[in-house]
Amino acid sequence: MTRFHHKEHAEKQSREMFVEAALEAAGSVDNGFNLKDSGALYLGYFSSDMFEKQGHTSALMADALGINPIPATRVEAACASSGAAVNMGIMAIASGLYDVVLVGGVEKMRTLGTGEVTDTLAMAADVSYEAAVGFTFPGLYAAIAAAHFDRYGSTWEQLADVAIKNHENGKLNPKAQYQESILEIANKIGKRKGLEFDDPMDFLTSDLNPMVADPLRLFDCCPISDGAAVAILASEKVAKKYTDTPVYVAGIGQASDTMALHDRPELTSLTASKVASKQAYEMARIKPKDINLACVHDCFTIAEVVASEDLGFFEPGMGGKAASEGRTSLSGDKPINTDGGLKAKGHPVGATGAGMVVEMFKQLRGQAGERQVSDPVYGLAHNVGATGGTVTVQVYRR
Amino acid sequence: MTRFHHKEHAEKQSREMFVEAALEAAGSVDNGFNLKDSGALYLGYFSSDMFEKQGHTSALMADALGINPIPATRVEAACASSGAAVNMGIMAIASGLYDVVLVGGVEKMRTLGTGEVTDTLAMAADVSYEAAVGFTFPGLYAAIAAAHFDRYGSTWEQLADVAIKNHENGKLNPKAQYQESILEIANKIGKRKGLEFDDPMDFLTSDLNPMVADPLRLFDCCPISDGAAVAILASEKVAKKYTDTPVYVAGIGQASDTMALHDRPELTSLTASKVASKQAYEMARIKPKDINLACVHDCFTIAEVVASEDLGFFEPGMGGKAASEGRTSLSGDKPINTDGGLKAKGHPVGATGAGMVVEMFKQLRGQAGERQVSDPVYGLAHNVGATGGTVTVQVYRR
Numbered sequence: 001m002t003r004f005h006h007k008e009h010a011e012k013q014s015r016e017m018f019v020e021a022a023l024e025a026a027g028s029v030d031n032g033f034n035l036k037d038s039g040a041l042y043l044g045y046f047s048s049d050m051f052e053k054q055g056h057t058s059a060l061m062a063d064a065l066g067i068n069p070i071p072a073t074r075v076e077a078a079c080a081s082s083g084a085a086v087n088m089g090i091m092a093i094a095s096g097l098y099d100v101v102l103v104g105g106v107e108k109m110r111t112l113g114t115g116e117v118t119d120t121l122a123m124a125a126d127v128s129y130e131a132a133v134g135f136t137f138p139g140l141y142a143a144i145a146a147a148h149f150d151r152y153g154s155t156w157e158q159l160a161d162v163a164i165k166n167h168e169n170g171k172l173n174p175k176a177q178y179q180e181s182i183l184e185i186a187n188k189i190g191k192r193k194g195l196e197f198d199d200p201m202d203f204l205t206s207d208l209n210p211m212v213a214d215p216l217r218l219f220d221c222c223p224i225s226d227g228a229a230v231a232i233l234a235s236e237k238v239a240k241k242y243t244d245t246p247v248y249v250a251g252i253g254q255a256s257d258t259m260a261l262h263d264r265p266e267l268t269s270l271t272a273s274k275v276a277s278k279q280a281y282e283m284a285r286i287k288p289k290d291i292n293l294a295c296v297h298d299c300f301t302i303a304e305v306v307a308s309e310d311l312g313f314f315e316p317g318m319g320g321k322a323a324s325e326g327r328t329s330l331s332g333d334k335p336i337n338t339d340g341g342l343k344a345k346g347h348p349v350g351a352t353g354a355g356m357v358v359e360m361f362k363q364l365r366g367q368a369g370e371r372q373v374s375d376p377v378y379g380l381a382h383n384v385g386a387t388g389g390t391v392t393v394q395v396y397r398r
Numbered sequence: 399m400t401r402f403h404h405k406e407h408a409e410k411q412s413r414e415m416f417v418e419a420a421l422e423a424a425g426s427v428d429n430g431f432n433l434k435d436s437g438a439l440y441l442g443y444f445s446s447d448m449f450e451k452q453g454h455t456s457a458l459m460a461d462a463l464g465i466n467p468i469p470a471t472r473v474e475a476a477c478a479s480s481g482a483a484v485n486m487g488i489m490a491i492a493s494g495l496y497d498v499v500l501v502g503g504v505e506k507m508r509t510l511g512t513g514e515v516t517d518t519l520a521m522a523a524d525v526s527y528e529a530a531v532g533f534t535f536p537g538l539y540a541a542i543a544a545a546h547f548d549r550y551g552s553t554w555e556q557l558a559d560v561a562i563k564n565h566e567n568g569k570l571n572p573k574a575q576y577q578e579s580i581l582e583i584a585n586k587i588g589k590r591k592g593l594e595f596d597d598p599m600d601f602l603t604s605d606l607n608p609m610v611a612d613p614l615r616l617f618d619c620c621p622i623s624d625g626a627a628v629a630i631l632a633s634e635k636v637a638k639k640y641t642d643t644p645v646y647v648a649g650i651g652q653a654s655d656t657m658a659l660h661d662r663p664e665l666t667s668l669t670a671s672k673v674a675s676k677q678a679y680e681m682a683r684i685k686p687k688d689i690n691l692a693c694v695h696d697c698f699t700i701a702e703v704v705a706s707e708d709l710g711f712f713e714p715g716m717g718g719k720a721a722s723e724g725r726t727s728l729s730g731d732k733p734i735n736t737d738g739g740l741k742a743k744g745h746p747v748g749a750t751g752a753g754m755v756v757e758m759f760k761q762l763r764g765q766a767g768e769r770q771v772s773d774p775v776y777g778l779a780h781n782v783g784a785t786g787g788t789v790t791v792q793v794y795r796r
Contacts, residue, residue: 013526040652041654046453049445050448052525053521053525055444055445055474055476055522056475056476056521056522056523056784056787056788058474058475058654059475059476059654059657059783059784060524060787063524063654063658063661063787068654068655069654069669069670070653070654071485071653071654071788072475072788073474073475073482073486075471075474076455076471076473076474077457077472078453088471088486091490091493091495092489094492094493095489095492095493097489123447123451123452123453123454124454126461127450127452128452254438254471255466255467255468256439256457256460256461256467257461257467258466271466275467385454389457390454390457390470
C-alpha cells in the first residue's frame with residue numbers, strides 16, 4: 001500500500017497511487033510475482049466520478065499497470081468498496097475461473113475541499129431522505145453515539161480512549177497518515193497558542209478539539225486521505241508457488257441494510273455487521289473469541305465501539321468500557337486497529353478495505369514490526385459502507 | 399426490464415425503475431419467484447454519482463427491493479457496467495456461495511441536459527489524455543469509422559443500413575425507445591418542414607440528419623435513455639425448481655484494453671472484443687458460426703460493424719457489407735440486435751448489458767413475438783465499455 005495521507009499524494013493521480021501499491025504488493029511476494037500473471041483485477045473506488053471526474057477506473061488501472069487484456073472491474077459499495085472488491089476476488093478464485101487475482105482500492109479525495117468532500121461522502125447516504133435534510137456522516141454517526149450513550153450509559157470519554165489508542169498504534173505504522181500520539185499532536189497545536197498538555201484528555205476536552213456533531217468532536221472523526229492498497233489473492237494450490245507462508249482466507253461475509261438510518265429498528269448496532277460476521281465465522285468454523293486481532297471500520301470512534309460489539313468481541317453496550325480498559329490495545333486480549341485504524345492510518349475511502357488486508361498479511365506473518373501482536377492465528381477485517389448499508393467481513397488465518 | 403426511454407421515466411428515481419424491472423423479472427419466472435430468495439445482488443450503474451448525485455446504489459436498490467440483508471454490490475465498467483455485473487453474478491454462483499442471484503443495471507441519465515450527458519459519458523474515456531483535449535465518444539467512434547473506411551473501403555451507407563435495420567427491429571419491441579422505422583421518423587420530422595420521404599436514405603443524407611462527428615451523423619448515434627433491466631441467475635440444479643425451460647449460460651468472457659484509443663496499435667477492431675469472445679466461445683465449446691443471434695454494443699453504427707467482425711461473424715472489413723446485404727437482419731443468417739440494439743431500443747448505460755440478457759431469455763425461449771428468430775440455440779451478448787477499455791461477452795444456450 002501507499003502511505004495514506006492528506007498531502008503527500010497531492011501531485012499524483014489515482015492511477016499513480018494504485019500502481020505504486022500494486023508494485024509494492026508484487027514486491028512483497030516471497031518468490032516474486034509478475035502482475036501480468038493475474039487473472040483479473042477487482043478495484044474498489046468510491047467516487048472517482050466526483051473526485052477525479054473520471055469513470056471506468058478499473059480499465060484505467062489495468063492500463064496503468066500494463067496488464068491488458070486481463071479483465072478489470074470496479075466495485076463500489078461506499079466506504080466498503082474495496083472490502084467488497086476483496087470478496088469479489090475471493091469468489092472469482094472460488095469459481096475456478098482464475099487462479100490468481102489482484103484486488104485493491106484507491107481514493108483520490110484531496111482534489112476537493114473539506115466541505116465538498118463531506119458532501120461527496122454524503123452521497124453514500126440516502127441522498128433523497130438523509131442528505132436532502134442536512135445529514136452528513138458526522139451527524140449520522142453522532143445519532144448512533146447519542147443512542148448508544150442513552151441506551152447503555154457509554155460515555156464520550158470511552159470514545160476518546162479509542163482515538164488515543166488508535167493514534168498510539170498509528171505511531172508504529174510507517175504507512176499511517178498520523179504517526180503521532182494525540183498528546184504529541186496536542187502539544188504541537190498547543191504550542192502555537194502558548195499551551196502545554198500533560199494529558200491528552202485535557203486537549204480533547206478543550207476548544208482545540210471542537211464539536212463537529214454532538215457528541216462527536218474533531219478527534220472522533222477519521223481524516224480525509226489519499227491512498228491506495230493492493231493485495232494478491234491466489235488459490236491455495238497456486239499460492240504455494242509464490243510463498244511458503246501464505247495467509248489464508250478462512251471465511252467471508254457481506255450484508256446489506258436499509259440506506260437510511262431512520263429506517264432501522266434501533267441505532268445502537270449495525271445489523272449488517274452482525275449478519276456479515278456470522279457468515280464469515282461460520283465459513284471459518286470459528287467463534288468471535290478465536291479472533292486474535294481485528295481491523296474494524298472506525299470512521300468515527302463510536303463506529304469502532306459498535307463494531308466491537310456487533311462482531312461479537314464484547315457484549316452489547318460493553319465496547320466502550322473494553323476500550324477504556326485497554327482490552328483493544330496492542331497488549332490487550334482483543335487488539336483492534338493495530339495499524340492505527342481509519343482514525344490514525346487515514347481513510348482514503350475506496351482503499352480502506354484493501355488496506356486492512358495489508359495489515360492482516362503483515363500481522364499473521366509476524367511482520368508487523370513494533371506493532372506486532374503476539375502470535376496471532378486468526379484476524380478479522382471489517383469494512384462498512386455508509387451507516388452499514390453495506391458491510392463486508394473477511395476472516396484470515398495464518 | 400422497464401421500457402428504455404428518454405421521457406417516460408422523467409418523474410422516477412433509479413430505484414423506482416430498478417424495482418419495476420426486478421418485479422417483472424420475478425414475474426417472468428414460470429413457477430414464481432420471491433426476490434427475497436436471492437443470495438446476492440450485482441448492480442451495474444455507470445455514474446449514479448453524476449446523474450443522481452447518489453453513491454452506494456447497490457444498497458439503495460436492495461433496500462428499495464426490500465431484500466435486506468442480502469449482500470448487494472455495484473459494478474462499474476463504463477457502458478459495460480451491467481455486462482460486468484452479469485459476469486459477477488455468474489461467478490458468484492460458480493463459486494458455490496449462492497444458488498440464486500439477481501443481476502441487473504440501471505441508469506437515470508435524463509437528469510442532465512444532452513451536453514452534460516455527453517460530458518459525463520466522456521468520463522469513461524481517459525479524462526486526462528482524451529477528454530481533456532476535446533474528445534467525447536462521438537469523436538472517438540468517428541475516428542474508428544474513418545479508419546475502417548480507409549482500411550477496408552467500407553462506407554457510410556453501410557452504417558446507415560445498420561441504423562435502418564435496428565429501427566426495423568425496434569418497431570417490434572414494446573420495450574424499445576423508438577418503435578418507428580427511420581422512414582416513419584423521417585416523415586414525422588419532414589412534415590414540420592413540408593417534406594415527404596419515400597426512401598430513408600434521402601432523409602439520412604439530408605440536413606435533417608446533421609453531422610455529429612465526421613463521418614457519423616445523428617442517426618449513427620444511439621440515444622440518451624433512462625431505464626433498468628434485471629435477470630435472475632440460478633445454478634443449474636436450482637433453476638429446475640423455477641422453470642422447465644431455463645436459458646443456460648454456456649460461456650463468459652471479459653477483457654480490458656488501453657483506456658485511450660491512441661494507445662492502440664490499430665483502430666479498426668477492439669482487441670478486448672476478440673479476447674472476451676474467444677474466452678466465451680472456448681468455455682461454451684462452440685465457434686462463432688454456431689451463434690444464431692447476437693446483441694452487440696451498437697452505441698454507434700460503426701460499433702456494430704466492428705463488433706460483427708471482432709466476434710468472428712464476418713471477416714475483418716466485411717461487417718458493413720454483411721449489414722447492407724441483410725445478413726444481420728431478422729431474416730438473415732446472423733441476426734444482430736433483434737431487440738433494436740442501443741440505436742433503437744435505447745442506451746441507459748448501466749442497464750444495457752442486462753437488457754441484452756432479457757432479449758436472450760426471450761429469443762432462446764421462443765417468446766420474442768414478432769421479432770422472434772427462427773429456432774435459435776445459441777445467443778451472444780456483447781457489452782462494451784468506452785472504446786473497448788472493457789468488453790464483456792456471454793454465450794447463452796437454450
